Amino acid sequence: MTSVSSSTSSTSTTSSASSSASSVTTTGTTTSTSIDWSALITAAVNAKLELATTISTTITSNEAKVTAYQTLQTDLSTLYGGLSSLATSVVNSLATNAFATRSATLSSTGDVSASSALSMSVSNGAATGGHTLTISQIATAQKVVGTSQSSQTAALGYSGTFSLGLGSGSTADITVTSTMSLQDVVDAVNAQTSTTNVQASIVQVSSGSYEMVLTGTEDAADITYSSTSGDDILNKLGVTDSSGAFTDALQKAQAAEFSLDGISMTRDTNDITDVLSGVTFNLLQATPDGATLNISIGADTSQIESAVETFVTNYNTFRDAVMAQQATASDGTASSSAVLFGDGTMRDIMDALQNALSSTVGGLTMADLGLSFNENNELELDTSTLSGILSTNLSGVTTLLSAQTKASSSQLSVVNTGTSPQSFTLDLTVDSSGNLTSASVGGDSSLFTISGTTIIGNAGTAYAGMAFTYSGTTSQSITVTSTSGIATQLYQIAKTYSSSSGALQTLITNLQDRDNVLQQKVDDIESAATAYQTQLQTQYANYQAAIESANNTLTYLKALLNSSSSN
Structure with missing residues (x-):
């Protein structure tokens, strides 16, 4: 990169000979243009990095594919998630599929507003059908009131203890002192409501007229009261008479009486949950004679x-x-x-x-x-x-x-088909006491878990998500037959391909693993190139130093020759 040439003529003692006797040419920094060491190093290093650039292009291409596969994976997950309510159709109170949802409509016959007399809710899996309801009376809680008091905040001057409760439930002692007001007595009663199920309140009848009201928090139960010491507080307040009986019952405690499809029933509450499975009635008012409420329950x-x-x-x-x-692009090839x-x-x-x-x-x-x-x-x-x-x-x-699962025996009830229904023969074993002890398929009893009379397919098996109840008392083999509807098939396809062990994830993982290997190669190449760059910088620095030293020597020799010639 640096050339140094010299020609020396035969020795002469003349000045002109001496002047032309030596000729030195150099590309060094002293007598000619400088070498662009940086450009030389960059070119050499870039040559080393060309393979890394090619590999990085492959990594970028793979990353684009990974992103595309992940988009497909996400879209498939959304697809099967949305299909879950259509993929199964078992109807029971635990079912969450669209076929198990229920809706109810109310109408009335006669002089009654259906919505004023009844409200109701229907749970998943409730039996469909029509019903008629009449309400003779609604359940009520007992409510009693005392006599008028002139102030709700002035001290009453009464001192005593009384016991309060509701029906056969718990009671609590409530102590009143002479400094307590009507409001203080109400507060003392309400402080024990969680125990007594009796609430107290004050009604302002008119200016300077206040009455205490006691109300049971549960229907169809009477308020119980007894004075245990000191003043008979409730008698003093006009709530009870001298015999201990309530003087003014604003509302008596009574049970709800109604008739469903001609069957007369009584309940201690207006919230009826035990008449129709999955249906809650809230009785609001009695229906007039000759009026009926018409209920229709159907699939939503x-x-x-x-x-x-x-x-x-x-x-x-x-x-x-x-x-x-x-x-595709305009030339018919794949779009970029x-x-x-x-x-x-x-x-x-x-x-x-x-x-x-x-x-x-x-x-x-x-x-x-x-x-x-x-x-x-x-x-x-x-x-x-x-x-x-x-x-x-x-x-x-x-x-x-949806998926449909049926059993050859009515003693085996399908609780859930799962989203991957199977057809198989279920061998059930019952012990001498009539208890279900195992359920197996082809001799393998590890596929199901037994809990009482319930048979549940174990996770990780082909029967995961399937569940049955067995009402039989003897061992037997029962054929279970399942079919898959369109939504079930789509669900299974989308879930299988998008799962963490599915084909898309395998492709994603393989590309990511390949990219990790390629990235390591890039890192190794770049590391080697950096080391090579350092090596060249050191080497060329030495070259530069040698050139500068040679130039200095040439300058010295020329000065020496010129000095000799002049002498």
Whole structure:
């Protein structure tokens, strides 16, 4: 990089000879232009880094694929999450699927407003059907009042202790001193309400006229009272007479009396929860003679409609993500953003979903629900068609969409089918006392857990999510048969592919593992390049120092030669 040349003529003693006897040429910093050491080093190091750049491009491409796979994974998770309420159809109080939801309508016959006489709520799985209800009387709590007092804050001057309670429940002693006012007595009673179930209040009848009211907090139970020492406080306040009986009962304690479908019943509360399973009645007022309340309990089909609409939205979101990965440029090649163009797993998922959508189950297809593909191959829903078939053939829709599980014996009741229903023979063993001891399939008893009469499929097995109850008292083998509707099939496909052990996650993990290996190579190359750069900087610094030293020597020799010539 630095050339130094010299030519020396034959020795001469003349001045001109001496002047031309030596010629030195250098590219060093002293007599010529400087070498751009930095440019040389950069070029050499960049040559080393070219492979790292190529590898980094591969890493970036892989990261784009990972992001695309994760989008598909997320969209599939959303899809199967939205399908969960359609994938099963077991009807019981614990069921959360759309087919188990219930709604109730009230109407009346005769001179009564249904909403004024009754309110009600219906739980999932309640039996559907119609009922008639009449209310003879509603349950009430006892309420008594004392005589007028001139002040609610002035000291009463009474001193004594009395016992207060409700029905056969707990009682509490309440002590009154002579300095206590009517308000103080009320406060003392209310301080014990959690024990006595009796509340006190003050009613201002008019200016300078106050009366204490005692009310039971539970219906159909009488207030109990006794004076235990000192003044008879409630008698002094006019609540009781000399015999201890209440002087003025504003409301008597009574039970609710009503008739459901012609069956007369009595309850100590207006909140009736034990007449129809899953149904709560709140009795508000008695119905007049000849008037009835008409109750209709049915499936809440609006929940099914909403779930189907959600499915359409979620399916199209996933499909749009797939289509984005199949986009082409103007020349017919894959678009630069379509990093999964031609991906086999993505194609397999779409094929599986579309095959499920084209299924016929129970003689019905998705077209019967009002589902169809538009010109862009997106799902569309005709809500009027869906509403129509839900009102005329709910059982058919249930079979078309959801999992169905049946047992060959009425002694085995299906509690839950799970979202991956199976068909199998369940071998049940009962001991000599009639207790269920095991449930097995093909001799394997580790697949189910027994809890009393309940049989639960264990997590991690094919039977996870399935549950049964057994009412039999003898050992037997029962055939369990399951079918999968469209929603169940779609649910299983979406969940399987998007799970932490599914095909998409495998692809993601493999790419991330590959990127880790490639990144390590990049790091190694960059580390080696940095070391190489340091080596070159040291080496070229030595070159520069040598050149500068040589230039200094040449300068000295020239000065020496010139000095000799001049002599």
